[in-house]
Amino acid sequence: MCGIVGIYSNKDIAKELYYSLYSIQHRGQESCGIAISNGDNINYKKDMGLVGDVFKESELANLKGSIGIGHVRYSTAGGSHLANCQPLVGRCRKRELALAHNGNLVNANYLRDMLEEDGYMFQANSDTEVILYILARYYKGDIVESIKITMDYIKGAYSLVIMGEDELVAVRDPHGFRPLVLGKKGDEYIFASENCAIDILGGEVIRDVEPGEIIVAKDGKLKSYFYSENYKPVKRSCIFEHIYFARNDATIDNVNAYDFRVKCGEVLAKDEDIKADIVVPVPDSGWAGAVGYSNESKLPLSEGLVKNRYVGRTFIKPTQEEREIGVKIKLNPLSNVVKGKSIVLVDDSVVRGTTSKLIVKSLRDAGASEIHLRITSPPVQYSCYYGIDTPHRSNLIASGNDVEYIREYIGCDSLKFLDIDLMVEATENKATFCKACFDGDYPVKKLDREELLSC
């Protein structure tokens, strides 16, 4: 769960990178960074914190240059430490390289060991440094060649923007797990995790970067390469991006997040036989599904939970005995909306189940007579190895437990998940997906458990 941006232009672009990163802040709030080439050198600034807090106007003004990349990070692999902030910037064979990465490798530990055996010294503990080191090792003057060799080594999910002094390269792994979109604004090329980072600059989206594709922006032109000539891309676009992670305005691999989410709500509402008064979304993630559910069921949509707009910022953690405050500060039930009502509560997914449990309790305390929880995706039963920060299987409420068990745990009157096939149908088959978190069908063989645990 990270966001990346790359801009190739012929004018200073620090501020554009800033706005782009700001627009994809939802993809990572832990740290952020910008690296910019002025043609001769790459300068950068990165730090823990939000885009709006890390960058001051004067600093952006000092980051001169027309090629640049940016990153927002939510820690997955690699701890929460300044050394893991991206972009990573280094020098090899007398040239400078910068790299920003979204995704997760499944063989990072193996590769790290291999490089350590060869005498390399790692200074961070992220997958990204592994990629950078392999890239440097095989770089002999042709960046595309070294990227292809690197792609032979690294397995898993990666969308990358790589920058040299005079070129910008975008790379998407052969399965296309993580999104990467290409846009254009006049003579300027923009790569970004989500199209909103292009929209914000007034640019237009051209297309997705293809699985296994390497696009180089250099000398004012774009050139496309593929990982291997014989390579047949098998797109495995992460379905969880569409369900939860991307913004509603994201169109990734031809699927629009909002349309898909509404559709899932509609599908879920079919064949319902419960009698309810209102449809209540869990804000903000459940809104689109609730709109769909309301459309189809003709039940009125009502805001039964008010979200505090300031949550997500710094907040002193409640003690155990103040535990309910933690949920209430985020979501306060609207008692006069829910009192005495039978409600259909719509959310996009259930992971641990703990938040759902507290929400259901708070709605009951506010007087709801019946609570029917409807989830616009299937039960999450498997961990993700490709960059979504799902917890270990043992913490997934749906792992090894049936729906009735989950219902009882959460405490709602009824519970339904969206069927996996109906979910895929709702995408209108515009792409092929990785649904491993639901069905355990991992496109890239996961490594043994021991190794993964130590990642």
Next chain:
Amino acid sequence: MCGIVGIYSNKDIAKELYYSLYSIQHRGQESCGIAISNGDNINYKKDMGLVGDVFKESELANLKGSIGIGHVRYSTAGGSHLANCQPLVGRCRKRELALAHNGNLVNANYLRDMLEEDGYMFQANSDTEVILYILARYYKGDIVESIKITMDYIKGAYSLVIMGEDELVAVRDPHGFRPLVLGKKGDEYIFASENCAIDILGGEVIRDVEPGEIIVAKDGKLKSYFYSENYKPVKRSCIFEHIYFARNDATIDNVNAYDFRVKCGEVLAKDEDIKADIVVPVPDSGWAGAVGYSNESKLPLSEGLVKNRYVGRTFIKPTQEEREIGVKIKLNPLSNVVKGKSIVLVDDSVVRGTTSKLIVKSLRDAGASEIHLRITSPPVQYSCYYGIDTPHRSNLIASGNDVEYIREYIGCDSLKFLDIDLMVEATENKATFCKACFDGDYPVKKLDREELLSC
């Protein structure tokens, strides 16, 4: 536009004040503060910034005491300066007093001059210091007496929480412009601008403080007084709180904000003869009205604008030529929702008209074929003297201009406002209101323009 909280308890309440203020952060983001009495002394901490940023856990732990007040501030009168942060804390006649204030006096300048003539020295430039000084001047041992005298002097809108070493007092002005709610949690009494600050603590709402009422919490008991025995309260609850300012979960003077907002949308949808495809809310303020409009019109509700959850934080201001970025970073149109559609765009109010104009343009750029703007309140034609930060009349688009003029300025295909009488009807007459911003009928005579400008 400020928020206040007061808690009278028999245990340490710094952290409760923190959570309460956090929940009403939407009422003021400029500065915040907490003052707490340990029985002998009042200690405080206040600073520019958000609740989550200003207070650290260790500092709260140091603010010992069981009586306390808190404040979040959005500057209205008085500039943006540390000296204007509240609560104000002072010492008079060997006792300490702290004061937090929501509202705006109409005769603050006159009173300030009067006190200056008498040799008083003002150190801030807020209305609140004026109230504190009068309170101190007439305090002779009985806080209720001095409050009554103070209420003789001060004219306008004020909800106050006042704290002495051993007592907490809540005061609402004789018209009850600004909200003030009384709650209870066990032996603990809580006063707050909105009920969410009581809900968050797990307390229950008892009732609104009445116009002209003075409630004293002391020696474990509550006692109620009125400004004047012969005083007949004429409630003039600010309608704009219900339209825009309060959270959806607020119930002020018996009117629930969410219900009212939905109702306004429903009323507006009646007698419509336009043909449209979808109803699109301006997030977040237009959601409730759009839900109502959709209910009544049977047109489907669709999210056509995505709001960036991180806006409101620090943000480097776009230059003039990047002007559209300022709107897009906040609201990005969902082009595949709006493309080729005739949309009903719903918002709660139009003040300057500039934001509406930019939203309409951005929806058109995204391909909307027709845009029918519907506003769930009447045109704002008059400035507010009672604490809502409306601009000077000359900047109100509806001041002196008819609806057609506004429509042309905003650039939408049609524009309708909610009729003022229908709006009042939508409140179900649960209270009487100040609607001066719409009809110019000011409950408290405003002072002459010169004086007000210099406020």
Next chain:
Amino acid sequence: MCGIVGIYSNKDIAKELYYSLYSIQHRGQESCGIAISNGDNINYKKDMGLVGDVFKESELANLKGSIGIGHVRYSTAGGSHLANCQPLVGRCRKRELALAHNGNLVNANYLRDMLEEDGYMFQANSDTEVILYILARYYKGDIVESIKITMDYIKGAYSLVIMGEDELVAVRDPHGFRPLVLGKKGDEYIFASENCAIDILGGEVIRDVEPGEIIVAKDGKLKSYFYSENYKPVKRSCIFEHIYFARNDATIDNVNAYDFRVKCGEVLAKDEDIKADIVVPVPDSGWAGAVGYSNESKLPLSEGLVKNRYVGRTFIKPTQEEREIGVKIKLNPLSNVVKGKSIVLVDDSVVRGTTSKLIVKSLRDAGASEIHLRITSPPVQYSCYYGIDTPHRSNLIASGNDVEYIREYIGCDSLKFLDIDLMVEATENKATFCKACFDGDYPVKKLDREELLSC
């Protein structure tokens, strides 16, 4: 222990105030502030911390105006709190006033009670606010008149700079306890606690402000007034400024600190019959006295203790068991200088005796064979009520104890203080002094103990 500066010019002077305050930073490290009048308004910035940390270049650039005052504060009366930072700025009778104060009143509590009785509200708890309120109360358009009345009320030590929108006033109390110097640079007038604040700007010192004098800079001219026409100033210049507090380059009331300190060392060396090898100063305060002692005794001066230049900055307090680290981080003995030597250790004063004790121990540990401590002032036996932060009498090692007792406590082989009469002789009678801390002869009757303790 504070430092003040005032500048009256016809060009922007924020940066000059900054440099001046920087040069008198030794007079107070707790907080600092600058207030500047642009002719119409007074703007200010003040905060906890050092001059170099509080002020940024951009902020100084925003403080436009040609009249200004500044303050550095070391808390004496009034706790360590933002509200006590100076200058204090307020508005009375439609004009703004700013005030910075060095010194301590002996009747502040009495005056505060008096004003509270009259309905005034105090927002800080410093003497300075008392002065400001009395000034405001009696201000009727003529600043000099109100200052004279204020001087009738306030008793004790005060050097003040007071600023209105168009004038700057310097005031020194009738005894002239605290220093205040007048300087000039072209058309510009400068008042400052020490001449280094004038030197730094390239200005020249004109003279000391006289006891009881009020100097007004207005309309480009200086005008001098006196507290009372019949008033005969009896200068009681604080001798401790000359002994310790002022910088070596200060000339206050005609006495140069460095000359005086050297002289005291010389006087002390006369009639000595000890046999010693070297003279070692306690840095930095003992250097001048040690130079004098070495001159007179012909014993070579040697640096036996090295001072860490970074002490005084933030420093994590050693625990009890690391207690000696606290001294060593400040002063490390030069073992090869002191080993086997009989040394004369020179310091300027002994207050609690604890530091001397630890220094003597550390020199012994480093191998000194004999340590003869020589103090270039008499024993401090009485607390100061006029602004020097001496501890309560019970903590003064010399209060009620004879020299032999002190010697034993400190652990040196011999101990001598400078005789009080010889000390005065060393000033060459250039001024008359307050020596109350040595002889208990308080020029202004101190108030009763109870009241003072609660100050």
Next chain:
Amino acid sequence: MCGIVGIYSNKDIAKELYYSLYSIQHRGQESCGIAISNGDNINYKKDMGLVGDVFKESELANLKGSIGIGHVRYSTAGGSHLANCQPLVGRCRKRELALAHNGNLVNANYLRDMLEEDGYMFQANSDTEVILYILARYYKGDIVESIKITMDYIKGAYSLVIMGEDELVAVRDPHGFRPLVLGKKGDEYIFASENCAIDILGGEVIRDVEPGEIIVAKDGKLKSYFYSENYKPVKRSCIFEHIYFARNDATIDNVNAYDFRVKCGEVLAKDEDIKADIVVPVPDSGWAGAVGYSNESKLPLSEGLVKNRYVGRTFIKPTQEEREIGVKIKLNPLSNVVKGKSIVLVDDSVVRGTTSKLIVKSLRDAGASEIHLRITSPPVQYSCYYGIDTPHRSNLIASGNDVEYIREYIGCDSLKFLDIDLMVEATENKATFCKACFDGDYPVKKLDREELLSC
């Protein structure tokens, strides 16, 4: 110009490292850091700024472990950037290593190119990363072996502390350019750039680490190795450490800085035939020499320049026209000491000559009748390649110019430097020295100019 510390203990040592670094803060004020091994992992904290500002008590408490190293940095090679802060910490062959370095390599660029050719990626641009990478490359399980190989590669000046999870290693280059002292406190071993870092902890100095020596602390014992069995150490202790850089209490390679500095002043005073009234030191660097000069010449020592204790902290840079303020804020002449006097001004060295020029001017403005500048070292004619931050030769006033030229530039009445042979004599031949900055005799062949400039 950096300072390093290493501690091997059996209890938590974060706070000891903190105090040690605090005591050698004079060796580097740009950044600082601490890395500590808890036996399994190395954790660290480093940042731009001073020791007292970077480390908070709570953070130190979190850095658990009994083996640790620390660093204070004054940038020489490698720009001023967070990436260049030390210690560097990395992982190679499944173990972690941390490294702190004082000194400068002469072949860093060559080595960096070599490693880049082999596919290594540099993330900082300091010499230290080069050392770390070579160390990692040749590390095969025996740290001493890999250090020896590394020492084959790296040429120039380096004192190192290297830490693995369970061992601490101290290394000094074969010429011993930079100091490194071994101390002991109970069972604890301490390595540090200067003995004050040992003194502060209450430890005792054992001896200097020898040129070419590798000392390993492991399993509670010390073991000493040498770079090469046949290696004959030729000590080339940096004379400039003794002249200027080390604290007065430093004893490096048997030479005590204070004794040496005093001696240099004495030597310089011999055969003088000028008639002067007083000896004035340039504080603080000229004090010891001035004491020696005064001893020998029998001229009285006088403080003619007062140093502001707060300079060195944050300070807004004066503009060109305020240029003299920059000197005056640092050093203010004591006019009544120098007025009408013929003074011998003593400083330790002249590099660019600009500061001396401004000091001389400011003493003349203060009334000095004659100024005879005496420098207790020879003219600095050559740049240092071993870690002292002397400017390029073209900026050295003594490079290519004779003494008369320098005298005229500085504007003093006479000027004398200490003869190079007399300087060496003053060390009493306790060591052999690198004096390359004075005589151009570089112990390690410098590389060609081009390469060095690009360092």
